[in-house]
Amino acid sequence: MMKHRRHSQTSSKGPAIALISLSAISGLLFLLTAAFDFARDDISLMDIFYASISNGAVSGLPEVIIGILGVSITVVAIIVELASNRYTARITDLFMASGVNLAILSFFVITGMLCLWVTVTTGSSQMVPHVASMLTIAFVAASLLLLLPYFSFVFHFLNPHNIIDRMAGSVFDAVTKGGIDNHHPKRQKTNAVRGIEQLSDLASGAIESKDKVVCMHAVDSLGYMTCDYLDIKPRLHADWFTLTPLTRDNPDFVSMQKNVLADIEKKHCWMEMKVLRQYQMLYGESLNRMRDINYLLAINTRRIAEQALQNNDPHIVALCVKFFNTYLRATINAKDVRTAYNVLNQYRLLAQTVLEKGRTEIAVDIASRFKYYGQLGFAMGLPFILETAAYDLCELNELAYRLDTPVRQQLLDIILDVDKEAEEGHSMEASLRGVRKAQIKLATFYLVEGATDLARCIFRDMKDELPSRLSSIQQEFASIRTREFWEINDRGVNFDYLEDDRREALVIFFDWFQESR
DSSP states (O other), X not given: OOSSSOOOOOOSHHHHHHHHHHHHHHHHHHHHHHHHHHHHSSOXXXXXXXXXXXXXXXXXXXXXXXXXXHHHHHHHHHHHHHHHHHTOTHHHHHHHHOHHHHHHHHHHHHHHHHHHHHHHHHTOSSOOOHHHHHHHHHHHHHHHHHHHHHHHHHHHXXXXXXXXXHHHHHHHHHHIIIIISOSSHHHHHHHHHHHHHHHHHHHHHHHHTTOHHHHHHHHHHHHHHHHHHHHXXXXXXXXXXXXXXXXXXXXXXXXXXXXXXXXXXXXXXXXXXXXXXXXXXHHHHHTTXXXXXHHHHHHHHHHHHHHHHHTTOHHHHHHHHHHHHHHHHHHHHTTOHHHHHHHHHHHHHHHHHHHHTTOHHHHHHHHHHHHHHHHHHHXXXXXXXXXXXXXXXXXXXHHHHHHTOTTHHHHHHHHHHTTHHHHHHOOOHHHHHHHHHHHHHHHHHHHHHTOHHHHHHHHHHTXXXXXXXXXXXXXXXXXXXXXXXXXXXXXXXXXXXXXXXXHHHHHHHHHXXXXXX
């Protein structure tokens, strides 16, 4: 069962209640009106039915049921076709495979055939099929009563959110059948790949039509489904992780070198790779168009990495780190500063998680990427990315100190080196000031924690700064009195805010510059 998935359960109570209500109302009306006739004449209800059947009353029922079937098929075909064109052709397959849909349409057809045979045999003078005729009348009545609940079911089925849930569920079912039950694993792998692509296509179509809600639900579904997959991954059969010829020829794998494909098989990560490749495609389509989707893709990539970390699957964590790097490269190339600001936030949260889990080597690697992509953004004329990276490295260093990790000096060296290349080739004062402010903010943290030696490292790194720049930075810190930023943003924090104890430490830190002169 998909425990991470936030289900929107398809309830059967609504159509059932409607069916019961319609049956009760129609039956009550008939009994009330017929009661007067029964009270006046000494005749039973069954006598009336038998007399009507003998007089050929059922001969017109085939036309009724054919009309019901025609209306049903016409309306349903139009609605399903419209939904397929709007979202994905997979809707038709899911709808035709639905047990409820097949059962109701089959019931209509059976009723029609029953009407046909009863009509033919009723014309005989030798025998009147009373039992069959009564059954036919009951079936026709049930068909009429089922019409509105059936349409209700169709509309509910074709709700895009319910479609997404079913598609994600079908992917997970393919995994359990092929990986755990070992039931046609090659076919189930193909079904899983097809299901992932169809969810991605639905999200892509939603981006084109600017349907943000549907796109977000599809992205979340892929993410939650992958987290559930990671939970059952240790129970999967070894054959599940091999790439079949159909999988190798898939567009997301066909261009990869043989050694890369062999590495994917060895690390048992083809399905996660497939999902993240779809995320990469959606990320590129959303850049500078639907930034909320970019942010959600980063959130789900972080969730997948954290789930893999929890399940002790370092290969998937490393894979997610690579995709975060890919997201940042694409974002910088597209010069989408706001998206970079948000993606760096999720990347930092992942770095903090791996640091808390003791995976210090991954944390150092991520910190190095912060430095690299910050400098890359600066070189491409996006200095705010470098500043954001510096503040995120500041938070990462603070956590490393609190956890007393063995890599805290390495992380400190990275934040002190983050602006070196930028200083050599550029003179964007505002951004370089932002980096220095992040370093100074970290120094105040060290002073409050009593780590004067680490604060001195930061002091020595910037002791040759111009006094005018240092003075203006000190004044800017002093002017910020609120934690929250004065505009709406996704982080909701002011980079330059300092608590009272850190304000006091700020004075001590700047006094060192006075003493050194």
